[in-house]
Amino acid sequence: MEDRSILIAGAGPTGLTAALELARRGARPRIIDKKDGPTPLSKAVGISAHSLDILEASGVSSKLLAEGIKVRRAHFHAETRELATIDFSLLPHRYNFLLSLPQRDTERIMADTLATFGIEVEWRTELVGLTQQDGKVEGRISRSGEEEEKHSFDIVFGADGADSSVRKSSGIAFEGYTHRRQWSITDAEIASWPYEPGAAQAFVHGGGDVGFIIPIGGNRFRSVSNTPDALARVPGNYRVSQVLRTDHFHIPAKQAIRYQTARVFLGGDAAHVHSPLGARGMNLGIEDAASFARRFGDGTLAGYTDERRPVGHRWIELSERILSTVQSTNRLVQTFRNLAMMTIGRFPALQKPLIERVAGLKE
Numbered sequence: 001m002e003d004r005s006i007l008i009a010g011a012g013p014t015g016l017t018a019a020l021e022l023a024r025r026g027a028r029p030r031i032i033d034k035k036d037g038p039t040p041l042s043k044a045v046g047i048s049a050h051s052l053d054i055l056e057a058s059g060v061s062s063k064l065l066a067e068g069i070k071v072r073r074a075h076f077h078a079e080t081r082e083l084a085t086i087d088f089s090l091l092p093h094r095y096n097f098l099l100s101l102p103q104r105d106t107e108r109i110m111a112d113t114l115a116t117f118g119i120e121v122e123w124r125t126e127l128v129g130l131t132q133q134d135g136k137v138e139g140r141i142s143r144s145g146e147e148e149e150k151h152s153f154d155i156v157f158g159a160d161g162a163d164s165s166v167r168k169s170s171g172i173a174f175e176g177y178t179h180r181r182q183w184s185i186t187d188a189e190i191a192s193w194p195y196e197p198g199a200a201q202a203f204v205h206g207g208g209d210v211g212f213i214i215p216i217g218g219n220r221f222r223s224v225s226n227t228p229d230a231l232a233r234v235p236g237n238y239r240v241s242q243v244l245r246t247d248h249f250h251i252p253a254k255q256a257i258r259y260q261t262a263r264v265f266l267g268g269d270a271a272h273v274h275s276p277l278g279a280r281g282m283n284l285g286i287e288d289a290a291s292f293a294r295r296f297g298d299g300t301l302a303g304y305t306d307e308r309r310p311v312g313h314r315w316i317e318l319s320e321r322i323l324s325t326v327q328s329t330n331r332l333v334q335t336f337r338n339l340a341m342m343t344i345g346r347f348p349a350l351q352k353p354l355i356e357r358v359a360g361l362k363e
């Protein structure tokens with residue numbers, strides 16, 4: 001472990017998990033990120049039971065649990081009529097909830113915990129490119145925009161996000177497409193909330209518009225919609241006291257054709273990107289990183305792509321099906337979807353496979 005040099009490119013949730021999981025096993029990876037520090041954005045807010053399992057050994061989970069909100073229920077509505085309640089407490093697991101915490105806090109906790117292992121993230125440090133030769137990977141690294149320096153590593157883990165330099169430098173294709181429809185996101189402080197406190201809400205509308213909202217702490221909420229104004233599709237008598245952030249995005253569905261080439265490995269958004277519905281993006285990255293670190297330790301890195309790529313592929317397929325079903329304008333599909341939701345809501349046994357997948361306990 002200690003003899004081999006490892007570079008982790010990217011200190012988002014994936015890179016930080018890889019660094020933590022390697023560090024607690026005795027390795028001393030370098031972890032670099034071109035940003036100034038952890039993301040200032042809330043980005044991913046849902047942390048799964050499986051991610052909490054993974055992050056327990058390094059001591060991260062207890063800190064996440066101390067700051068996050070335990071979301072135990074999600075209510076599904078067609079227009080204003082409630083069709084179903086999905087109950088996470090049915091999960092046969094000690095973390096029988098979805099933990100809601102803005103990604104900036106998750107990253108801060110991870111980076112602070114990593115420092116307790118004696119490893120500091122090297123911020124403002126960019127991997128500009130890499131080449132593999134003679135059993136080594138040579139990385140070109142630039143600090144604070146200064147001249148590039150060449151450094152040699154045994155292994156590189158590319159956790160540098162959807163636009164990954166590691167993936168591009170390694171010539172690994174990123175196949176897929178990006179949906180044309182624009183989505184919006186709003187983080188806001190809301191007063192007089194009319195729905196169950198601490199629960200998530202989903203609204204599907206006849207014309208194919210959707211709105212989702214989840215509490216993220218205090219009286220703050222995160223809403224997402226496939227319309228220009230995320231909160232406009234969340235009906236109810238509530239008052240927006242402050243809008244904290246708004247943004248727009250297009251949903252991608254892309255995956256790297258392989259997750260490794262010789263001594264270079266990919267994880268997280270560098271390897272797969274998909275719809276945020278189901279809250280799996282960040283969590284899949286955490287799982288990739290944990291697998292990479294475990295395999296690095298026990299000398300089974302050769303099997304990394306074969307383990308992780310099918311998991312990413314299955315989720316991309318499922319999240320695309322969920323996306324088209326919730327946005328459908330076809331009356332027949334809407335009727336079938338709403339009936340299915342009502343049935344699932346009524347029978348806990350039917351909810352279990354769904355919540356186990358969101359929790360990352362079943363692929």
Ligand SMILES: Cc1cc2nc3c(=O)[nH]c(=O)nc-3n(C[C@H](O)[C@H](O)[C@H](O)COP(=O)(O)OP(=O)(O)OC[C@H]3O[C@@H](n4cnc5c(N)ncnc54)[C@H](O)[C@@H]3O)c2cc1C
Pocket residue numbers: 009010011012013014015032033034035043044045046103125126127128159160161162163164165166185249267268269270276278279280281282283284285
């Ligand atoms: C609006 C929004 C909402 C989301 N909601 C959810 C959700 O509820 N649940 C969920 O699971 N996921 C969600 N996601 C997805 C989630 O944010 C990502 O899947 C997650 O951030 C991926 O983590 P990562 O570490 O793989 O990549 P990133 O978070 O993108 O981190 C990559 C890091 O690499 C650094 N980097 C890039 N290039 C280089 C380079 N050349 N050299 C050095 N550093 C580099 C970047 O600065 C960055 O810090 C959401 C995303 C968005 C945008």
